Amino acid sequence: MAITFLVLGLTIALLMWGRFLVELVAVGSLLALFLFDVISLDVALSGFSNPTVILIGTLFIVGEGLSRTGITAFVGEKLIARAGGNPIRLLVLAMVATGVLSGFISNAGTVAALMPAVVLASWRVRSVPAAFLIPVAFAANAGGLLTLTGTPPNIVVTDALDAAGFRPFNYFEFSLIGIPLLVVAVVYMTLVGRRLLPKSRSATEPLLVEDTMVGFADTYSLRGELYRMRIRASSPLVGSSLRESNLGRRFGVSVLQIDPFHDDPTLFGQPLPSALRDRVGAMQAEPPGLPDPDRVLLHNDVMLVRGAPEQVSEVEVAMHLGMLPVEEAPEELGELLSQEIGIAEVLIAPRSSFAGAVVAEGAVGRSFGVLVLGIRRGDHHVDSTEPLQVGDALLVRGTWKAIGVMAEEVRNFVVVGQPEEIATQVTDLDSRSWLSLGILVVMVALMASGVVPVVIAALLAAVAMLATGCLTSTQAYRAVSWSTVILIGAMIPMATALDATGGAARIADTLVDVFGGFGAVPLLAGIMLITTGFSQVISNTAAAVLMAPVALGAAAGLGVDPHPLMMGLAVAASTAFLTPVGTAPNLMVMSPGGYRFRDYAVVGLPLLALFFIVSLLLIPIIWPL
Structure with a gap:
């Protein structure tokens, strides 16, 4: 037991110091426990086959599939539009969206789906991902308290009550405390927490489409060299193909795109109102593609042509075309992008x-x-x-x-x-976009219904993303944050060691004896304190498993209703705000946000104190002791 506590303390100290790679420290703690014969080889390697580790890895792939098909860019664009370029408004919207969604699917699944969009949106409002990703992770943790299936500790405490012969919590009963705590988290981050987040641009700023297109237009002198040319009825191009016309060799111009002519839509022979006509026209429009050299050109087709003014003028006269210069070359280039x-x-x-x-x-x-x-x-x-x-x-x-x-x-x-x-920033959605969104919806439905285990639902979604071409195997491999996977896989055996050596039970029993003598509310505070302490260094699920029998025994010893103690335990298990290793969302945002270990403690400690105060005030009222 002493060796386990020594290794645990040294591991936490090294992680807080931040001098070494976190995955290196985690693997070092695993090796130390094995070499000192605290755990067996099977236990030492068990973390890497743990469902949580596999779940996190597969959710990175699912998130990348959404990103590659434009869904995350689309969501990010909507967040930016709602935020109006205001970082504070974006922070609130991102936290609320994350909190609500994490109530119905796994916290890790929520973060995997929304993190790419939040990262992109952060740069677009002239901020950095570090200003948003810890709040998103904390919102996912808090949002897990909205429903029974929001986070595994909720299920642990409910099953423990049922097994002990008490009334289990119903599906939405957790929201009675979860909604106030989510509001507290959003308000705290808006007023205080955002000021404590790191401001350094440690993450690499992505190339923004708009800036890239401006650079291309300037570098290649495209301003003033893009033209839209309409094919007139008298043009010799009518009835011929691009290959036959040979415009490139004859005139030195390039045809970038062909927009086919569409008659104005009508209803019963009458023209539609302008607003409705524009909407129907948008529905008829096809995604921008490469011009087919064998496509027959028709009267009123419009070609986007690139060439010097004198070259384009020569084409205009020779081919009897109507010409309209393109004023905004960067915007025109941006419109030539699509998912394909x-x-x-x-x-x-x-x-x-x-x-x-x-x-x-x-x-x-x-x-x-x-x-x-x-x-x-x-x-x-x-x-x-x-x-x-x-x-x-x-x-x-x-x-x-x-x-x-x-x-x-x-x-x-x-x-x-x-x-x-x-x-990944193209927001025009195509068939693959809807396919990836459908895969996400099915994954969420499977997770919420419990038809299959959560990790199997995520694996099915990841396989579907690859099988349907939403992303390639190379893209999937690169999408996984392997440092995150190694870190949590190497830390899971620590929980096993604490349990196997009796260290966790000994600490819990001692603290319960101390707090239980002062009454039911101090006992609730003690149970929450122990649970949140465990959840900072081991998984919150493991913390709930260790503490559930202790809370039930303490309630029986004092003769009080176990429901408030078990709800306090569930809340405390979701308050892993001080370290990145307590929950999957904390780990998932560490690398993209460029956070250090101690950043979590600086931002999370005041929020943890607020959660304790609010919980100790509301839980005894909602579930009387």
Whole structure:
């Protein structure tokens, strides 16, 4: 027992110090317990097969699937719109959304679904993820107290009451204390907690679509070189294809997109009101794609063309086209992005086989199925009819898959920046977006209904994300925060060691004896104090399991109703605000937020005190002792 407490104390001290990687400290504590013969080899490695560890890993994959299909960017955009660019309003909205959703699905599942959107929204309101992610994690912990299935400790205490012959808590009974505590958490974070959060930009700011498109438009001189050209009835293009027209070779222009003509919708032969007409037109619009070179061009089709003014003027006269310049080139480029189609910048590598090739002759386009929007050599623009040289920069548009293939051609190209970051910010939803959302809904339904274990529901969702193409296996592997997985997998054996050596039971019995002599309310405070202490260093589920029989025995000894003591235990198990290892949400936000171990204690200690005060005031009123 002494060795277990020594290892536990040293582990906590090293984690608080923050000098070493948290996963390294956790693995070190595991090795120490094994080498001192406190736990067996099976127990030492059991954490890595624990359902909680598998659940966290799979939820990272589910969250990445939502991100890759535009759902998180869409949610983030809605949060930003509601927040109106106000970081405080965004903080409140993110915490309320997280708290409510975590009442019905696992806390980890909620954080996995919303964290990418909150991270993106934080940068868009000119803040940092560190200002929002701990509040989101704490809101998930508090929101778990809204329903029976919100967090495992609720189920533990309910099952313990039922097994002991007492009335179990009903599904929404937890909300009687959960709603006030969630309100307390939101108010505290808004007024006080946000001022205690780290302000450093430790996390890497993602590339924002708007800024990237502005950079592309300026670098490749696209301002004033994008035009919309309408095909007139007299145009020789009518009835021919892009391949047959050969506009690139003849005039040196590039056709980026073709918008087919749609007749104005009518109802019973009468034109629709403008607002309704615009909505119907939006429904008819197709996601931006690459122009089909074999598609037959029709009268009133509109082409988005890129070229120098003199080149475009020549096309206009020769092809009998109507021309309208595009004033906002960055916005137009942004509209060319979709879940399938992207834009990236690539460099010609020193040993590239494309050095000397001519873009206008289709050298790059035919090989990879992309369009070259512009070429830059040093500080000046290069015409597509000139041979490419080593170091030339090309702005290409194609499928994200094609851009990925070019990135893998390391001998020929160097892809600049992070196109994948841009891909996750596209808010235009497609069929894969709705598919990933459907997978999330099914996962939530399975978790809420209890048809299958929570971890199985998450595994099914992760497999479905991969099987349906919502993300690739490489993207799934990169999405998992392996430091988080290692940390919690290595810390789980600590709970086993505390239980097996009798250390947890000894501390609990001693403190209950001390507090029980002063009456029922001090006993409630003592039970909450012990439980929250355990939940800071071991999982809150383990803390609830250890304390449930102690609370029931103390209630029987004093002759009081066990319900308030068990509710206090459930609340205390959800107050793991002082360390990142107490709950899965705390761990999940640590790396994306760039937090240190002690950041949790600085922000969480005042909130923990508020939860204690509010709980000790309300629990005896709602469930009389």
